[in-house]
Amino acid sequence: MTGVRITAWLEERIDLWPLRHFIQKKAIPVHRHTVWYYFGGMTLFLFGIQVATGILLTLYYRPSGEEAYESVQFIMTDVQFGWLVRSIHSWSANLMVLTMMMHLFSVYLTQAYRKPRELTWVTGMLLFGIVLCFGFSGYLLPWNVLSYFATKVGTEIAGQFPLVGQVLMRLLRGGDEVTGATVSRFYGFHIAILPATITVILGLHLFLVQKQGMSIPPAVERAHRGQPLKTMPFVPNFLLRDLFGWFVALGLLAALASLFPWELGQKADPFAPAPAGIRPEWYFVFMFQSLKYIPAKIGPFEGEVLGVLGFSLGGLFLLLVPFLDKRSASGEPSPLFRWIGIGIIAYIVIFTVFGYVAPAMK
Amino acid sequence: MVVQQQDEQVDRGRRVVNWLLGSSLAVLFVSIFYPIVKYLVPPKLAEPMTFSVTLPWKLAELKANSGRIFRFRSLPGLLVKTSGGELRAFSAVCTHLQCTVQYREDRQDIWCACHNGVYDLNGKNISGPPPRPLEPLKLNVRGDQIIVMKG
Ligand code: FES
Numbered sequence: 425m426t427g428v429r430i431t432a433w434l435e436e437r438i439d440l441w442p443l444r445h446f447i448q449k450k451a452i453p454v455h456r457h458t459v460w461y462y463f464g465g466m467t468l469f470l471f472g473i474q475v476a477t478g479i480l481l482t483l484y485y486r487p488s489g490e491e492a493y494e495s496v497q498f499i500m501t502d503v504q505f506g507w508l509v510r511s512i513h514s515w516s517a518n519l520m521v522l523t524m525m526m527h528l529f530s531v532y533l534t535q536a537y538r539k540p541r542e543l544t545w546v547t548g549m550l551l552f553g554i555v556l557c558f559g560f561s562g563y564l565l566p567w568n569v570l571s572y573f574a575t576k577v578g579t580e581i582a583g584q585f586p587l588v589g590q591v592l593m594r595l596l597r598g599g600d601e602v603t604g605a606t607v608s609r610f611y612g613f614h615i616a617i618l619p620a621t622i623t624v625i626l627g628l629h630l631f632l633v634q635k636q637g638m639s640i641p642p643a644v645e646r647a648h649r650g651q652p653l654k655t656m657p658f659v660p661n662f663l664l665r666d667l668f669g670w671f672v673a674l675g676l677l678a679a680l681a682s683l684f685p686w687e688l689g690q691k692a693d694p695f696a697p698a699p700a701g702i703r704p705e706w707y708f709v710f711m712f713q714s715l716k717y718i719p720a721k722i723g724p725f726e727g728e729v730l731g732v733l734g735f736s737l738g739g740l741f742l743l744l745v746p747f748l749d750k751r752s753a754s755g756e757p758s759p760l761f762r763w764i765g766i767g768i769i770a771y772i773v774i775f776t777v778f779g780y781v782a783p784a785m786k
Numbered sequence: 787m788v789v790q791q792q793d794e795q796v797d798r799g800r801r802v803v804n805w806l807l808g809s810s811l812a813v814l815f816v817s818i819f820y821p822i823v824k825y826l827v828p829p830k831l832a833e834p835m836t837f838s839v840t841l842p843w844k845l846a847e848l849k850a851n852s853g854r855i856f857r858f859r860s861l862p863g864l865l866v867k868t869s870g871g872e873l874r875a876f877s878a879v880c881t882h883l884q885c886t887v888q889y890r891e892d893r894q895d896i897w898c899a900c901h902n903g904v905y906d907l908n909g910k911n912i913s914g915p916p917p918r919p920l921e922p923l924k925l926n927v928r929g930d931q932i933i934v935m936k937g
Contacts, residue, residue, distance in 0.1 A: 573885055573886075573900060576883070576884050576885060577883040577884070577885060577900055580883040580884045581883065591827060594827060594828055595826055595827055595828070597828075598828045599828045599831070600830075600831075601860060601861070605828065694860075694861075694862060694886075695855050695856070695857050695862045695886075696855060696862075696886065697855060697862075697878070697886045697887060697888030697899065698880075698885040698886050698887075698888075698898060698899040698900050699899055700899045701899070702885075702899050702900055712901075715883075715901060715915065716901045716902060716914075716915060718915065719915070720882075720911070720915050720916060720917035721917060726917055727915060727917070728882070728883070728915070728917075
């Protein structure tokens with residue numbers, strides 16, 4: 425009965441009605457695409473793990489050229505369960521990018537971005553960008569050979585942007601070269617600037633999702649001809665399923681982190697050649713692989729610049745798709761945009777696979 | 787009539803106040819963000835235009851058909867001794883996206899592992915994405931000492 429008393433006590437001070445209403449009324453539509461509704465929550469769960477393990481890592485990590493590698497080594501070998509915490513942080517980051525991509529593309533293919541959810545989509549795309557920045561900045565922090573070259577190439581790519589490129593590159597590197605100053609800077613991005621930004625945008629995204637409720641794919645809607653769909657209550661039916669998924673994810677993470685502890689590799693050495701078979705994190709591999717195929721010069725333009733512009737335009741297209749896809753907005757079928765989406769997914773998958781298979785074939 | 791005139795005056799007054807408020811806020815924001823943006827851009831460090839280093843290896847130590855990375859100012863350089871015994875020096879920074887290149891003994895060329903860029907022994911980019919030849923460095927051999935200079 426204490427529960428009732430506590431609720432009564434709270435009720436006297438703050439109005440719990442909206443919360444109660446939310447819990448009672450929130451419903452999840454049930455149809456053949458319902459499974460895709462889980463990926464957003466899964467991403468959120470993994471993000472929570474990142475926050476928790478990230479905070480733990482800051483207690484021992486030291487962001488400088490002289491100490492970064494050594495402090496990670498210290499975490500891995502001397503701190504009790506340090507290897508586990510770091511390993512979970514790294515694995516969870518990767519799983520999070522994966523679930524986020526599935527969330528993104530499922531939303532795209534079910535056209536859940538259409539009116540009135542344009543802003544939800546835009547905030548979602550911003551979150552996607554921020555998470556990639558998290559991945560990129562976090563990758564440098566152990567200051568090993570791979571992260572050194574990945575950062576060098578990555579910031580150099582940023583430097584290819586017309587006009588602002590060079591300033592942007594120096595801004596990212598904290599100087600002309602990738603050095604200890606870059607580590608300090610990326611650390612600042614990784615644990616202060618990006619978390620602050622993501623908190624705001626994630627808050628907005630979740631607010632919009634709650635405000636607008638779940639989107640029903642237009643195809644499902646049309647098939648039902650205006651008949652109301654079957655739903656299940658969010659609390660407890662959907663929430664319990666969510667929790668089950670999170671539990672499985674936690675188990676998977678623990679297994680991956682302990683069976684395949686994240687490697688530390690060799691300390692970065694600016695005076696050693698780039699090692700053979702070098703490659704960025706898997707979620708950047710499709711871009712990396714594409715850059716390999718673009719010739720140095722296309723007409724008067726540098727190949728890189730065109731490649732970078734191409735990817736930026738692709739990102740911009742995704743960002744603006746709710747405003748471009750007029751047919752979905754009015755609930756009509758929109759095969760063109762569906763095929764563009766499938767094309768983008770196919771491109772990413774094919775070039776990622778190439779990135780892993782092609783070097784072995786050479 | 788009189789009332790309307792007053793209203794118009796009040797309206798105009800309000801517009802002026804709004805404008806003043808708006809523009810002073812804009813000025814305030816610019817004066818806050820300008821120093822922040824400037825702060826974020828790291829200061830340029832002065833670098834000497836000409837520079838030379840004495841390499842840590844003796845001429846006699848170098849085998850034919852081999853390459854070594856050395857420290858040239860804050861960047862890596864590459865010293866190659868061809869199978870013909872000739873010495874060459876380049877900046878080891880790939881002209882594509884700045885990875886550090888290496889000498890491949892088996893193919894007798896200079897290779898960048900990052901995107902599989904290949905240069906010949908004159909530093910010319912011969913395959914892969916690099917857009918330009920490697921920057922050559924001047925070599926000076928004094929007795930057993932090798933001195934490298936920016937050209
Ligand atoms: S950085 Fe050398 S080939 Fe790309």
